[in-house]
Amino acid sequence: MNFCSKCGAEVVLRVPAGDDRPRYVCDACDTIHYLNPKVVAGCIPEWEDRILLCRRAIEPRYGKWTLPAGFMENGETTAQAAMRETLEEANARVELGPPFTLFDIPRINQLYLIFRARLLDLDCSAGRETMEIHLFPEEEIPWREVAFPAIERTLELFFEDRRRGDFQLHTGEIRRRPGAPREGEF
Amino acid sequence: MNFCSKCGAEVVLRVPAGDDRPRYVCDACDTIHYLNPKVVAGCIPEWEDRILLCRRAIEPRYGKWTLPAGFMENGETTAQAAMRETLEEANARVELGPPFTLFDIPRINQLYLIFRARLLDLDCSAGRETMEIHLFPEEEIPWREVAFPAIERTLELFFEDRRRGDFQLHTGEIRRRPGAPREGEF
Numbered sequence: 540m541n542f543c544s545k546c547g548a549e550v551v552l553r554v555p556a557g558d559d560r561p562r563y564v565c566d567a568c569d570t571i572h573y574l575n576p577k578v579v580a581g582c583i584p585e586w587e588d589r590i591l592l593c594r595r596a597i598e599p600r601y602g603k604w605t606l607p608a609g610f611m612e613n614g615e616t617t618a619q620a621a622m623r624e625t626l627e628e629a630n631a632r633v634e635l636g637p638p639f640t641l642f643d644i645p646r647i648n649q650l651y652l653i654f655r656a657r658l659l660d661l662d663c664s665a666g667r668e669t670m671e672i673h674l675f676p677e678e679e680i681p682w683r684e685v686a687f688p689a690i691e692r693t694l695e696l697f698f699e700d701r702r703r704g705d706f707q708l709h710t711g712e713i714r715r716r717p718g719a720p721r722e723g724e725f
Numbered sequence: 726m727n728f729c730s731k732c733g734a735e736v737v738l739r740v741p742a743g744d745d746r747p748r749y750v751c752d753a754c755d756t757i758h759y760l761n762p763k764v765v766a767g768c769i770p771e772w773e774d775r776i777l778l779c780r781r782a783i784e785p786r787y788g789k790w791t792l793p794a795g796f797m798e799n800g801e802t803t804a805q806a807a808m809r810e811t812l813e814e815a816n817a818r819v820e821l822g823p824p825f826t827l828f829d830i831p832r833i834n835q836l837y838l839i840f841r842a843r844l845l846d847l848d849c850s851a852g853r854e855t856m857e858i859h860l861f862p863e864e865e866i867p868w869r870e871v872a873f874p875a876i877e878r879t880l881e882l883f884f885e886d887r888r889r890g891d892f893q894l895h896t897g898e899i900r901r902r903p904g905a906p907r908e909g910e911f
Contacts, residue, residue: 542733544726544749544758549733557853560798563730572730574799575763578836612746613760616829616898617836638827638896641838643802650764650803652827667743708894710824712802 545570576648579689580620581608582656583697584633589674590694591658593628595686596670603686604673606653606693607631621654629672631663640693643712651689651713655697655706677701689713731756762834765875766806767794768842769883770819775860776880777844779814781872782856789872790859792839792879793817807840815858817849826879829898837875837899841883841892863887875899 540563543550548567555562555571563572583606584591592604607628611620618635625631636655643650665672675681677698685691692713700706726749729736734753741748741757749758769792770777778790793814797806804821811817822841829836851858861867863884871877878899886892 540730542728542730544728544730544736547728547733547735550730573796576797576799577761578764610759611762611836613762613834614831616831617827618829619831638894641803641824641827643804645800645802645805648799650797708824710803 540572540574543568543570544572574648576645576650578611578617578620579608579649579651580611580617580653581606581624581651581690582621582633582635582654583639583693584625584629584631584656584658586658586661586674589676590680590697591629591631591663591672591674592680593665593672594670595668596665597668600686602670602684604681604684605686605690608651608653608690617652618654621652621656625656626666628666628669629663630666631672632659633657634659637706638708639706640689640696641708641710642689642692643710644689645712646715651693653689653693688715726758726760729754729756730758760834762831762836764797764803764806765794765835765837766797766803766839767792767810767837767876768807768819768821768840769825769879770811770815770817770842770844772844772847772860775862776866776883777815777817777849777858777860778866779851779858780856781854782851783854786872788856788870790867790870791872791876794837794839794876803838804840807838807842811842812852814852814855815849816852817858818845819843820845823892824894825892826875826882827894827896828875828878829896830875831898832901837879839875839879874901 543565546568550563550565552561607625609624625633633656639655640653696709729751732754736749736751738747793811795810819842825841826839882895
Protein backbone atom coordinates (compact mmCIF):
# COMPACT_ATOMS: atom_id res chain seq x y z
CA MET A 540 0.00 0.00 0.00
CA ASN A 541 1.44 3.34 -1.15
CA PHE A 542 -1.58 5.63 -1.45
CA CYS A 543 -4.77 6.31 0.50
CA SER A 544 -7.68 4.54 -1.20
CA LYS A 545 -10.03 7.21 0.14
CA CYS A 546 -8.29 10.49 -0.80
CA GLY A 547 -5.32 9.47 -2.96
CA ALA A 548 -2.59 11.03 -0.78
CA GLU A 549 0.55 9.08 0.10
CA VAL A 550 0.26 6.90 3.20
CA VAL A 551 2.93 6.32 5.83
CA LEU A 552 3.50 3.14 7.84
CA ARG A 553 3.52 3.95 11.56
CA VAL A 554 1.93 2.99 14.87
CA PRO A 555 -1.15 5.22 15.32
CA ALA A 556 -1.82 6.81 18.73
CA GLY A 557 -3.43 4.27 21.05
CA ASP A 558 -2.49 1.37 18.80
CA ASP A 559 0.32 -1.15 19.21
CA ARG A 560 1.27 -2.10 15.68
CA PRO A 561 2.21 -0.32 12.43
CA ARG A 562 -0.66 0.65 10.11
CA TYR A 563 -0.86 2.46 6.82
CA VAL A 564 -1.99 5.92 7.90
CA CYS A 565 -3.18 8.82 5.73
CA ASP A 566 -2.35 12.15 7.32
CA ALA A 567 -4.30 14.04 4.64
CA CYS A 568 -7.71 12.60 5.54
CA ASP A 569 -6.86 10.89 8.86
CA THR A 570 -7.79 7.41 7.66
CA ILE A 571 -6.12 4.35 9.14
CA HIS A 572 -6.05 1.43 6.72
CA TYR A 573 -6.29 -1.93 8.46
CA LEU A 574 -5.22 -5.15 6.74
CA ASN A 575 -6.89 -8.36 7.84
CA PRO A 576 -6.63 -12.07 7.07
CA LYS A 577 -8.72 -13.56 4.28
CA VAL A 578 -10.95 -16.59 4.54
CA VAL A 579 -10.56 -19.44 2.06
CA ALA A 580 -13.76 -21.53 1.97
CA GLY A 581 -14.13 -24.88 0.29
CA CYS A 582 -15.46 -28.39 0.64
CA ILE A 583 -14.72 -32.12 0.36
CA PRO A 584 -17.23 -33.32 -2.27
CA GLU A 585 -17.98 -37.01 -1.61
CA TRP A 586 -19.53 -39.44 -4.06
CA GLU A 587 -19.82 -42.93 -2.57
CA ASP A 588 -16.26 -43.68 -1.38
CA ARG A 589 -14.63 -41.17 -3.69
CA ILE A 590 -13.58 -37.52 -3.37
CA LEU A 591 -13.70 -34.89 -6.09
CA LEU A 592 -10.40 -33.13 -6.68
CA CYS A 593 -9.59 -30.37 -9.18
CA ARG A 594 -6.32 -30.04 -11.08
CA ARG A 595 -5.33 -26.38 -11.14
CA ALA A 596 -5.05 -24.58 -14.48
CA ILE A 597 -3.72 -21.41 -12.80
CA GLU A 598 -0.83 -20.35 -10.62
CA PRO A 599 0.12 -20.83 -7.89
CA ARG A 600 0.61 -24.60 -8.03
CA TYR A 601 -0.37 -24.93 -11.68
CA GLY A 602 -1.08 -28.58 -12.49
CA LYS A 603 -1.45 -29.66 -8.86
CA TRP A 604 -4.57 -31.20 -7.34
CA THR A 605 -6.79 -29.51 -4.77
CA LEU A 606 -10.24 -29.49 -3.23
CA PRO A 607 -12.58 -26.83 -4.61
CA ALA A 608 -11.89 -23.75 -2.45
CA GLY A 609 -11.24 -20.05 -2.79
CA PHE A 610 -11.49 -16.63 -1.22
CA MET A 611 -14.76 -15.78 0.46
CA GLU A 612 -16.41 -12.69 -1.06
CA ASN A 613 -18.12 -9.79 0.66
CA GLY A 614 -21.85 -10.34 0.98
CA GLU A 615 -21.80 -14.13 1.15
CA THR A 616 -21.71 -16.70 3.91
CA THR A 617 -18.92 -19.26 4.31
CA ALA A 618 -21.31 -21.98 3.09
CA GLN A 619 -22.27 -19.92 0.03
CA ALA A 620 -18.59 -19.28 -0.69
CA ALA A 621 -17.76 -22.99 -0.49
CA MET A 622 -20.64 -23.90 -2.82
CA ARG A 623 -19.82 -21.10 -5.27
CA GLU A 624 -16.18 -22.18 -5.49
CA THR A 625 -17.27 -25.78 -6.09
CA LEU A 626 -19.56 -24.65 -8.88
CA GLU A 627 -16.89 -22.39 -10.42
CA GLU A 628 -14.03 -24.85 -10.27
CA ALA A 629 -15.81 -28.12 -10.98
CA ASN A 630 -19.29 -27.16 -12.25
CA ALA A 631 -20.44 -29.31 -9.36
CA ARG A 632 -23.45 -28.99 -7.09
CA VAL A 633 -23.09 -30.15 -3.51
CA GLU A 634 -25.10 -30.40 -0.32
CA LEU A 635 -22.86 -29.07 2.43
CA GLY A 636 -22.33 -30.83 5.73
CA PRO A 637 -20.68 -29.34 8.82
CA PRO A 638 -17.30 -27.57 8.85
CA PHE A 639 -14.55 -30.18 8.94
CA THR A 640 -11.28 -28.24 9.13
CA LEU A 641 -10.62 -24.71 10.34
CA PHE A 642 -6.95 -23.96 9.77
CA ASP A 643 -4.94 -20.84 10.52
CA ILE A 644 -2.09 -19.96 8.19
CA PRO A 645 -0.80 -16.77 9.82
CA ARG A 646 2.33 -16.72 7.65
CA ILE A 647 0.20 -15.78 4.65
CA ASN A 648 -2.74 -14.18 6.50
CA GLN A 649 -5.26 -16.85 5.58
CA LEU A 650 -7.87 -18.86 7.39
CA TYR A 651 -9.13 -22.06 5.73
CA LEU A 652 -12.63 -23.35 6.38
CA ILE A 653 -13.41 -26.65 4.63
CA PHE A 654 -16.86 -28.25 4.88
CA ARG A 655 -17.84 -31.85 4.33
CA ALA A 656 -20.12 -32.13 1.29
CA ARG A 657 -22.15 -34.59 -0.73
CA LEU A 658 -21.88 -34.34 -4.50
CA LEU A 659 -25.46 -34.22 -5.80
CA ASP A 660 -24.84 -35.70 -9.26
CA LEU A 661 -22.05 -36.61 -11.65
CA ASP A 662 -22.85 -33.80 -14.08
CA CYS A 663 -19.64 -31.92 -13.33
CA SER A 664 -16.62 -30.80 -15.34
CA ALA A 665 -13.51 -28.67 -15.19
CA GLY A 666 -14.22 -24.97 -14.62
CA ARG A 667 -12.26 -22.08 -16.12
CA GLU A 668 -9.41 -22.28 -13.58
CA THR A 669 -9.32 -26.07 -13.61
CA MET A 670 -7.47 -28.38 -16.01
CA GLU A 671 -9.37 -31.55 -15.12
CA ILE A 672 -11.47 -32.99 -12.33
CA HIS A 673 -11.45 -36.54 -11.03
CA LEU A 674 -13.17 -38.65 -8.37
CA PHE A 675 -10.44 -40.36 -6.36
CA PRO A 676 -10.82 -43.27 -3.96
CA GLU A 677 -8.47 -42.95 -0.97
CA GLU A 678 -5.85 -45.32 -2.37
CA GLU A 679 -5.49 -43.27 -5.55
CA ILE A 680 -5.19 -39.76 -4.07
CA PRO A 681 -2.13 -38.17 -5.73
CA TRP A 682 -0.57 -37.21 -2.39
CA ARG A 683 2.68 -35.94 -3.88
CA GLU A 684 0.74 -33.71 -6.27
CA VAL A 685 -1.62 -32.02 -3.79
CA ALA A 686 -1.41 -28.24 -4.22
CA PHE A 687 -1.56 -26.87 -0.68
CA PRO A 688 -0.57 -28.11 2.79
CA ALA A 689 -3.98 -27.17 4.25
CA ILE A 690 -5.70 -29.32 1.62
CA GLU A 691 -3.30 -32.22 2.15
CA ARG A 692 -3.92 -32.11 5.91
CA THR A 693 -7.68 -31.87 5.38
CA LEU A 694 -7.64 -34.99 3.20
CA GLU A 695 -5.48 -36.92 5.69
CA LEU A 696 -7.86 -36.06 8.54
CA PHE A 697 -10.89 -36.88 6.42
CA PHE A 698 -9.69 -40.41 5.68
CA GLU A 699 -8.57 -40.93 9.30
CA ASP A 700 -11.98 -39.88 10.60
CA ARG A 701 -13.78 -41.96 7.98
CA ARG A 702 -11.86 -45.07 8.99
CA ARG A 703 -12.76 -44.39 12.62
CA GLY A 704 -16.36 -43.68 11.61
CA ASP A 705 -16.43 -40.43 13.57
CA PHE A 706 -16.07 -37.03 11.91
CA GLN A 707 -15.04 -34.08 14.07
CA LEU A 708 -14.08 -30.46 13.53
CA HIS A 709 -10.30 -30.18 13.33
CA THR A 710 -8.52 -26.92 14.08
CA GLY A 711 -4.90 -25.88 14.11
CA GLU A 712 -2.14 -23.98 12.42
CA ILE A 713 -0.62 -24.98 9.10
CA ARG A 714 3.10 -24.40 8.83
CA ARG A 715 5.25 -24.57 5.73
CA ARG A 716 6.08 -28.05 4.46
CA PRO A 717 9.75 -28.91 4.93
CA GLY A 718 11.57 -27.79 1.83
CA ALA A 719 8.49 -26.17 0.33
CA PRO A 720 8.83 -23.00 -1.73
CA ARG A 721 7.83 -19.68 -0.21
CA GLU A 722 5.02 -18.75 -2.59
CA GLY A 723 1.58 -17.99 -1.22
CA GLU A 724 -0.78 -20.88 -0.73
CA PHE A 725 -3.34 -19.20 -2.93
CA MET B 726 -12.54 3.15 -2.34
CA ASN B 727 -11.78 6.03 -4.68
CA PHE B 728 -8.07 5.68 -5.47
CA CYS B 729 -5.65 2.86 -6.21
CA SER B 730 -3.66 2.06 -3.10
CA LYS B 731 -0.77 0.88 -5.27
CA CYS B 732 -0.32 3.76 -7.76
CA GLY B 733 -2.68 6.53 -6.55
CA ALA B 734 -4.75 6.79 -9.76
CA GLU B 735 -8.54 6.89 -9.61
CA VAL B 736 -10.24 3.50 -9.59
CA VAL B 737 -13.45 2.53 -11.36
CA LEU B 738 -16.03 0.03 -10.21
CA ARG B 739 -16.68 -2.56 -12.94
CA VAL B 740 -16.75 -6.28 -13.63
CA PRO B 741 -13.24 -7.29 -14.77
CA ALA B 742 -12.85 -9.64 -17.75
CA GLY B 743 -13.41 -13.24 -16.65
CA ASP B 744 -14.99 -12.16 -13.38
CA ASP B 745 -18.66 -12.06 -12.43
CA ARG B 746 -18.95 -9.21 -9.95
CA PRO B 747 -17.94 -5.54 -9.76
CA ARG B 748 -14.47 -4.77 -8.42
CA TYR B 749 -12.51 -1.60 -7.89
CA VAL B 750 -10.15 -1.66 -10.88
CA CYS B 751 -7.16 0.58 -11.57
CA ASP B 752 -6.63 1.07 -15.29
CA ALA B 753 -3.37 2.93 -14.70
CA CYS B 754 -1.51 -0.01 -13.14
CA ASP B 755 -3.96 -2.86 -13.92
CA THR B 756 -4.57 -3.75 -10.29
CA ILE B 757 -7.87 -5.29 -9.20
CA HIS B 758 -8.71 -4.50 -5.59
CA TYR B 759 -10.64 -7.29 -3.90
CA LEU B 760 -12.64 -6.67 -0.73
CA ASN B 761 -13.16 -9.61 1.59
CA PRO B 762 -15.01 -10.32 4.83
CA LYS B 763 -13.25 -9.77 8.15
CA VAL B 764 -12.99 -12.27 10.96
CA VAL B 765 -14.05 -11.26 14.47
CA ALA B 766 -12.44 -13.59 17.02
CA GLY B 767 -13.34 -13.78 20.69
CA CYS B 768 -14.10 -16.06 23.59
CA ILE B 769 -16.48 -16.93 26.42
CA PRO B 770 -14.29 -16.59 29.54
CA GLU B 771 -15.69 -18.91 32.24
CA TRP B 772 -14.96 -18.71 35.96
CA GLU B 773 -16.87 -21.37 37.89
CA ASP B 774 -20.50 -20.82 36.82
CA ARG B 775 -19.95 -17.23 35.73
CA ILE B 776 -19.08 -15.56 32.41
CA LEU B 777 -16.91 -12.48 31.94
CA LEU B 778 -18.58 -9.69 29.99
CA CYS B 779 -17.17 -6.29 29.04
CA ARG B 780 -19.16 -3.05 28.94
CA ARG B 781 -18.14 -1.11 25.85
CA ALA B 782 -16.54 2.32 26.28
CA ILE B 783 -16.50 2.91 22.50
CA GLU B 784 -18.95 3.09 19.62
CA PRO B 785 -20.73 1.25 18.21
CA ARG B 786 -22.98 0.13 21.06
CA TYR B 787 -21.32 2.37 23.67
CA GLY B 788 -22.35 1.22 27.17
CA LYS B 789 -23.58 -2.19 26.03
CA TRP B 790 -22.22 -5.53 27.24
CA THR B 791 -20.27 -7.98 25.09
CA LEU B 792 -17.86 -10.88 25.15
CA PRO B 793 -14.23 -9.95 24.53
CA ALA B 794 -13.85 -10.09 20.74
CA GLY B 795 -12.44 -8.07 17.88
CA PHE B 796 -10.97 -8.09 14.40
CA MET B 797 -8.33 -10.68 13.71
CA GLU B 798 -5.02 -9.12 12.62
CA ASN B 799 -2.65 -10.18 9.88
CA GLY B 800 0.05 -12.51 11.18
CA GLU B 801 -1.92 -14.08 13.99
CA THR B 802 -4.05 -17.18 14.40
CA THR B 803 -7.73 -17.10 15.38
CA ALA B 804 -6.78 -18.39 18.84
CA GLN B 805 -4.12 -15.71 19.24
CA ALA B 806 -6.63 -13.07 18.13
CA ALA B 807 -9.21 -14.24 20.67
CA MET B 808 -6.64 -14.23 23.49
CA ARG B 809 -5.24 -10.85 22.48
CA GLU B 810 -8.70 -9.26 22.43
CA THR B 811 -9.43 -10.73 25.87
CA LEU B 812 -6.22 -9.27 27.22
CA GLU B 813 -6.84 -5.88 25.58
CA GLU B 814 -10.47 -5.51 26.61
CA ALA B 815 -10.46 -7.12 30.06
CA ASN B 816 -6.76 -7.50 30.99
CA ALA B 817 -7.70 -11.14 31.35
CA ARG B 818 -5.69 -14.27 30.64
CA VAL B 819 -7.56 -17.32 29.43
CA GLU B 820 -6.92 -20.88 28.37
CA LEU B 821 -8.86 -21.41 25.16
CA GLY B 822 -11.09 -24.39 24.50
CA PRO B 823 -12.56 -25.37 21.13
CA PRO B 824 -14.47 -23.03 18.80
CA PHE B 825 -18.05 -22.75 20.01
CA THR B 826 -19.83 -20.50 17.48
CA LEU B 827 -18.94 -19.76 13.88
CA PHE B 828 -21.42 -17.18 12.60
CA ASP B 829 -21.72 -15.57 9.19
CA ILE B 830 -22.97 -11.98 9.04
CA PRO B 831 -22.90 -11.35 5.27
CA ARG B 832 -24.84 -8.08 5.60
CA ILE B 833 -21.77 -6.46 7.16
CA ASN B 834 -19.09 -8.75 5.71
CA GLN B 835 -18.09 -10.33 9.00
CA LEU B 836 -17.45 -13.83 10.25
CA TYR B 837 -17.55 -14.40 14.02
CA LEU B 838 -15.51 -17.15 15.63
CA ILE B 839 -16.02 -17.46 19.39
CA PHE B 840 -14.07 -19.99 21.47
CA ARG B 841 -14.89 -21.45 24.82
CA ALA B 842 -12.31 -20.34 27.41
CA ARG B 843 -11.30 -20.74 31.03
CA LEU B 844 -10.36 -17.57 32.89
CA LEU B 845 -6.99 -18.30 34.53
CA ASP B 846 -7.28 -15.89 37.47
CA LEU B 847 -9.37 -12.98 38.74
CA ASP B 848 -6.63 -10.43 38.18
CA CYS B 849 -8.54 -8.68 35.38
CA SER B 850 -9.90 -5.18 34.82
CA ALA B 851 -11.44 -2.91 32.21
CA GLY B 852 -9.14 -2.30 29.23
CA ARG B 853 -8.90 0.96 27.29
CA GLU B 854 -12.04 0.35 25.21
CA THR B 855 -14.02 -1.06 28.14
CA MET B 856 -16.03 0.83 30.78
CA GLU B 857 -16.30 -2.02 33.25
CA ILE B 858 -16.05 -5.80 33.38
CA HIS B 859 -18.20 -8.17 35.38
CA LEU B 860 -18.58 -11.90 36.00
CA PHE B 861 -22.24 -12.77 35.41
CA PRO B 862 -24.06 -15.94 36.43
CA GLU B 863 -26.65 -16.97 33.84
CA GLU B 864 -29.60 -15.48 35.74
CA GLU B 865 -27.97 -12.04 35.83
CA ILE B 866 -26.90 -11.71 32.19
CA PRO B 867 -28.14 -8.27 31.03
CA TRP B 868 -29.88 -9.71 27.96
CA ARG B 869 -31.49 -6.43 26.91
CA GLU B 870 -28.12 -4.69 27.09
CA VAL B 871 -26.04 -7.13 25.03
CA ALA B 872 -24.21 -5.22 22.30
CA PHE B 873 -24.38 -7.52 19.27
CA PRO B 874 -26.79 -10.20 17.99
CA ALA B 875 -23.91 -12.66 17.38
CA ILE B 876 -22.86 -12.32 21.02
CA GLU B 877 -26.42 -12.66 22.30
CA ARG B 878 -26.89 -15.84 20.26
CA THR B 879 -23.54 -17.21 21.42
CA LEU B 880 -24.52 -16.71 25.06
CA GLU B 881 -27.95 -18.31 24.55
CA LEU B 882 -26.37 -21.38 22.93
CA PHE B 883 -23.69 -21.56 25.60
CA PHE B 884 -26.22 -21.75 28.43
CA GLU B 885 -28.41 -24.21 26.47
CA ASP B 886 -25.43 -26.51 25.88
CA ARG B 887 -24.28 -26.16 29.47
CA ARG B 888 -27.68 -27.21 30.78
CA ARG B 889 -27.59 -30.22 28.45
CA GLY B 890 -24.02 -30.96 29.48
CA ASP B 891 -22.89 -31.22 25.86
CA PHE B 892 -21.02 -28.45 24.07
CA GLN B 893 -20.99 -28.48 20.27
CA LEU B 894 -19.85 -26.19 17.49
CA HIS B 895 -22.75 -24.03 16.32
CA THR B 896 -22.80 -22.47 12.88
CA GLY B 897 -25.27 -20.28 11.05
CA GLU B 898 -26.11 -16.85 9.77
CA ILE B 899 -26.92 -13.90 12.00
CA ARG B 900 -29.62 -11.59 10.66
CA ARG B 901 -30.60 -8.18 11.95
CA ARG B 902 -32.67 -8.13 15.13
CA PRO B 903 -36.22 -7.02 14.47
CA GLY B 904 -36.30 -3.26 14.82
CA ALA B 905 -32.54 -3.01 15.29
CA PRO B 906 -30.66 -0.02 13.90
CA ARG B 907 -28.62 -0.41 10.75
CA GLU B 908 -25.18 0.39 12.16
CA GLY B 909 -22.37 -2.13 11.78
CA GLU B 910 -22.00 -4.78 14.42
CA PHE B 911 -18.45 -3.68 15.08
